[in-house]
Amino acid sequence: MLYTVAHKVGRSMLYTVAHRVGRSMLYTVAHRVGRSMLYTVAHRVGRSMLYTVEHRVGRSMLYTVAHRVCLSMLYTVAHRVGRSMLYTVAHRVCLSMLYTVAHRVGRSMLYTVAHRVCLSMLYTVAHTVGQSMLYTVAHRVGRSMLYTVAHRLGQSMLYTVAHRVGRSMLYTVAHRVGRSMLYTVAQRVGRSMLYTVAHRVGRSMLYTVAHRVGWSMLYTVAHRVGRSMLYTVAHRVGWSKLYTVAHKVGRSMLYTVAHSVGRSMLYTVAHRVGRSMLYTVAHRVGRSMLYIVAHRSRGNKLDMLSATSLRRNSTPPEFCPVPVLQLINQWEETLNPDPLAQEPTHPKVTRARSHGASWKTAGRCPMQNGDEWVPPSAPSRCTWKAGRPLSDSPHHYQKKALSKELKISSSILSLVGETPLVRVTKIEKAFGLQCELLAKCEFFNPGGSVKDRPSLRMVEEAERRGIMKPGDTIIEPTSGNTGIGLALIAAVKGYRCIIVMPKAMSQEKVDILRGLGAEVVRTPTNLLEDPECHIRVAERLRREIPNSHILDQYRNPGNPLSHYDTTAEELLLQCGGKIDMFVAGSGTGGTITGxxxxxxxxCPGCRIIGVDPEGSIVALPPELNKGGLQKFIVEGIGHDYIPTVLDRSVVDQWCKVSDKDSFLMARRMIREEGILCGGSSGTAMAAAVRAAQSLKKGQRCVVILPDSVRNYMSRFLSDAWMEEMGYL
Known part of the structure; x- marks a missing residue:
C-alpha cells in the first residue's frame, strides 16, 4: 500500500506525506516552514530507525537530517538560509523499493524520485533555492539508470538529464525511445532557449547539442557512421548522402554543408555570424585529417588559414575557394622548397642571404616585399652605438611636454585621483552637439573605478578616529567596484576583507576581488526588503566576526566628501572653473552629491543631471519611474531605495536610460572614441547627449565615466551576449 498525501506550502506551509509500503512502515511528520520554522520528521522503515535532527543557528536555518539505514549510516544536511530552502532527500530501497516524495514549495513543485537497483544505492537530492525551482526525476530503464535533473533557476529553466548506460554514466537530458535512447534536454536560460538532443545509435552513443541562443535557433545533429564517431553540425552522412541545413542565427544565416566522398569524408561548414562570414572547412582524406579554417571578415578578405596538412597533389573539391588553394600552395612551397632551391648557389638562396635569411627560408610566401621576401630576422640597419655624440644619433626625438611631475610613488594608494578629462569629439559631432563634451575617465584610478576615492577616504577616516586598525576585518556590501577599491586598500594596509555581492554582478569582478585576496560572499538578491540581500547578509557577518567593520558606503559621509574634496576640485582646475553641465549616474549617490x-x-549656473537606469526608482519626479521597480542589467547604478548619502536636492534634472541604450553607447564609445569604458559609463553618456542638446556653442558638459570595460568582458562587449539579450 502506498498512501500519498499532497503537500501544500502556500507561501510558507509545507505539509508532508506519510507512506506505508509492504511490511515496513514509513511515518512522515508534516513540516511547517514559516519564515524560520522547521518541524522534523522521524521515519521508521522496517527494523531500522530514521532519526532527524533539526538545528537552528542565528537567524539562518541549519537543518541536519541524519538517517540510519540498516547497518549503514546516511547523513544528509539540508540548510535553509533566509527565505530560500534546501531540501535533501535520502532514500534507502532494500529489494527494489521505490519511495517518492513530492513536495510543493511556494507555487512551484519539487519532485524527487529515487530508485535503487540491485545492491547499489541511488540517492537523489532535490534542492529549491529562493524563488527558483529544482525538479529532479530519476528513471530506471532496464538495468541502467536514467536520472533526470531539471533545474529552474530564477525565471529561467534548466533541465538536465543524467543517464547511466552499462557501467558508465551518461548525463544528458532525456527520453527512452525503443531500444535506442533519445534524450532531449531543453534548457531555458534567461530569455534564450537551449535545446539538447542526444542520440544513441547501435552500441555507441552519439550526443548532439542543439542550442538556441537569444531569439534565434541553432540546431546541431551528430550522427554515427560505421564504427567511428562522426560529429557534424546538423548532418548524417551514410554511404553517400548529402544533407544541407540552413540555420538562422539572430538576423544572420548559418549554413552547413557536409559531403561524403567515397569512403573518405569531406565536411564543409560555412558559418555566417553577425555580419561577418566564418567559413570552416574540415576534410578527412584517407587516414589523415586536414582541417582548413578560413575566416572571412568584412571586406571579403581571408584572415586566417591553416591547411599545411592538405595533400599537395590532391584534387580540391569544387567548392573550395581558389584564394585558399593559392595560399596552401605558397605555404607548402615555403615548407617544402624545390630541391634545386636548396643548393647554396641557387639564385633564391643568394637573394635570401642578401637579406640575412638562411637558405631554408628561401621561396615565396604570402608576406612579400616586391618580388623578394624580407624575413623578420633580417639584420638591423640602425647605426646607433653607445658613446657616440647625440648629433650622430639616427634617432628622431618627438618631445612631449609632461603634464605633471613624474616621480616614484610610495604606494599605489597615492595614485588615487587626478584622473584625466578627455574631449569626446566623435560622439559630440554624431549627435550634433554645439557644446564641448568632456569625459572624466575615473577608470584610471588604481582599482579601475571611481569607487577608489570613497574607499580610501572611508578607510583613512576610520583609522584616524581609531575605529579600525590593520589586522581587523573590513566587510562591505557592494555591487563590486567599492569592493575592489577596499580589497586593494586592504591588501596594501594589511586588513582582512570580506565582500558581499549579489550574484547578478559580473564574474570578472569576483575574479578581481579574489585576486586581491578578498573573500567573496554571493547573495541571491539585492532587494533591500529581502533578508538575503547583500546589505543584510553583511550585517549578519559583522555580528558574527570579531573586530569586523562595515564602512557602509550608503551612509558614510566620507563617500560624498571624497568627491567634494577631490573630484570636483580636479574638474574645476581642469576646466578653468567653467562647467555648464555635469552628468553622473547615481548608485550610492556619493558621486553626484559630492x-x-x-x-x-x-559654478552656481551649472546644471546637475542625475542618471538613473530604467527599472530603478531613484529619479524624481516619481512619474519618471514608470512601471515601478523592475529588473535591470547595468551594474553599479540604480536602487530600490534611496541611499542616505544621496542628496537629490542638488539634482536639477533626472534622465532615465534603458539597458539597451546604455550598452550600445558604451560599445560606441569604445569603437569610435577608443575609450574602454563600462556599462554605466554608457548610461551616463547616453543621458549626456540628450541633456546637452540644450547647451550652446562655447558651453561645456562634463560626464563622469565610473569604470572600464575590464569588469564586463563577457557581457556587453560580447556580440553573442548582446544578441542573446536582444540588444543587437
Missing part, C-alpha cells in the same frame, strides 16, 4: 554640492558653490 560633485553637485561643490559645483553649485563654485
Amino acid at each position: 560633485n553637485g554640492r561643490k559645483l553649485k558653490e563654485k
